[in-house]
Amino acid sequence: MSNREKKVLIIGGGLAGMEAAIKLGGAGYQTVLIEKEDHLGGIMNQLYGSFPRWDNPQKIVEEKVKMVEENPHIQVKLNTTIKSVQKKDKSFVVELSDQEKIEFDAVILATGFGFYDAAEYGEYGYGSFDNVYTALEFEGKLKEMESWDKKDLPQVVAFFKCVGSRDRSKGYPYCSKICCMFTAKEAGLMKDLNPDTKCFVFYMDYRAAGKEYEEFARSVIEDKHVRYVRGRPAKVLPDNGKLMIRAEDTLMGVPVEVAADMIVLANAMVPSESTKELARMFEAKTDKYGFIDYIPGHPTQSGDRVFFAGGCGFPVESLGAQYQGAAAAAEVIALFNQD
Amino acid sequence: MKVAYYPGCSLHGLAKEYGISVEVVCKHLGINLKEIEDWNCCGATAAHSLNHELTISLSARNLAIARDMKMDKVLAPCAGCFSRLKGASYELRNNKTLAAEVAEIIQSAAPVEPEVKNLLQLIMEEPGLLDKIQSRVVKPLRGLKLAAYYGCLLTRPKEIVQFDDPELPVSMDMILKALGADTVTWAHKAECCGGGYAASDTDIVLDLSGQVLESAHRAGADAIVVACPMCGVNLDTRQEAAAALKGKKYDMPIIYLTQLMGIALGYSPGQLGMKRHLISPFPLLQSKGLA
């Protein structure tokens, strides 16, 4: 099986990249998985909980990392980035940040997504007012709050969805797809920490299109008693340590105010800078925002011998990232069998 | 820099002290203001409320005169006038049909330049001017805790004005800090005071100005600094009544930015029209050795 001599490069060691590596390594191909951080797992490492089954993210990462490490065909290179790429007829010569030059027969981009800068919303005061967090920062805050005295926990936490998503005037017209669910999750986790904390989720719609998603969101509302307020907040006015939120309850059609101790902003997911740069280096197709785009008929292929999986293509939840990693591996294997 | 000056009716009337201090400070800084010859009222807020062509035409005539005077910029220190002139210039640029109609109405080609600037913009966008101001300070405003108040129209609408952050503006704070003062962080720096409703529906102004005053008071400000005669007049002359509605009394001086610039640059409060305020800024200035 000379095909097994084929070498594939996977850029990004999050769930999507690890899944692709596990499948390609499992099929016996020489797989090099590079990661710019000093550990695998990507954004999952920063999460406190997951949806829709409340699984422990650390556990998910640990299991995957174990599968990667136990596979003899996968070489993991941490703290590693790409310096240059030279395209040959049916391969790439890639120079890595450790000066090593390796020839690969295919590449999978799995660099994940970046985040919209929430400070662009002056009306929400992120970066200027205390206690205004991004959703990702709040995952860390939840961990930190585990050890707090109950009296120090916030009495009122408000969650704002669509900060940079579905906003043509400041951000992007698209829906970032996963914020509805992780916001429900974060509000639910806050309630788990302290059922007496009042949680308000300001929403324009809630989108729960996925297996078990609707049930998940309803349980946060019905069992954990998170209050959903339909309306996009207009302004946060800091007032003596509290954050006064002004919004309209669009179901009632009246202005409402909430004096919150903490505000959590679900800022949009955007193409990361490294994704854009790698797309240029590998001549991958991108959409008008800079996300990696697919070639019609090849849902995980983006160029000649260039494949992709996970958030670099569009915001995706952890299970979806794994599906895409597996699918990209399958497309690479199919290509190698045709070579 | 050749700057056409559009004082507007308020700087000749209700807010004379703002007009006086703008002229003193600009002269001191070498900004050569040339008043737009025979300017007319911008029409705010009556004209835009009742007749769109009229509001654009009133501004267009002023801008056409400034253009014919071959000026680089127009300074409109009143946020209301600024908003109308700037808005008209934006519409004339982007709406050819309207521009043709207006040319007919004012009997002159519709003006697309010069650029209209408010006071904050004029200072912040001129390279080196803020440093120059700082270097000329002879009487630093040490010990003053000020609430910089931008209101709505100095930075809005953002698509037209394209200056500072309309929700968390910083330019006036930067100028006041350059003068040696401290500024407070406060919630209502860019909310509305009620604008042109002071006479016609006073309750609206008492409500909105009251919220602004309460917010500055709670943030611990000694005074509110304004760069608009409507904000200045509303917060000063309606303060007693607005506070009374909340059962309070603030005695919060409302001072024009250029008055404080004048003090820091070495002028006396009298030269800057400071005796004209209903809530006198003198006790505050005296307590800090500034008057």
Place this chain on the structure above:
Amino acid sequence: MLNTADFYHVWRIDQSSEQLKEEIKEHCHTDIERCLECGKCSGGCSNAHIFDITPRKIIQLIKIGEEAKLLKMDALWSCVACQLCVDRCPSSINIPRIMDYLREKAYKQHIPATRPNVQLFHELMLGHINRFGRVPEALLSVEFNIRSKQYTKDAQMGMKMFFKGKLNPIPARVKDIKKVRRMFRNLPMQREG
């Protein structure tokens, strides 16, 4: 001013007219079909707490062509044109311009203003601009108080302001007043009747 009966009945939305929506697109250069119905405009509106119809509902009413209701609403006469709504709108819908457009339309059709004093003040001010080219604020205030029969309104404050030198009793004038008056005469659509 709208009362609850104007709102709480069954609306035949299949019979609604698209005309107002199209008119607004043409004259205000803003497309209300971009509205996401999020309510950010109304949540931050300076005066939403006193509006009979909040900005989000105004957009909805335009969609279903309810012109008659819009032209008699109180919001037309209590909007402070602060631009907060358009600045925060995720679709940049120019609500202040729409408010001006609807008010102008109501005014031209002689639909009574819910706040007659606001309309009166605007008219007196325009009268002054037509006469002098500029607005003598002191004179305007006195005239407004007389015409609105609020003879003692702000009298005490007015005196204080006068002695502080804040009021200029001599009206300023544009020298070439003919040019200003010609603008008023050349305006296309004058008020009907």
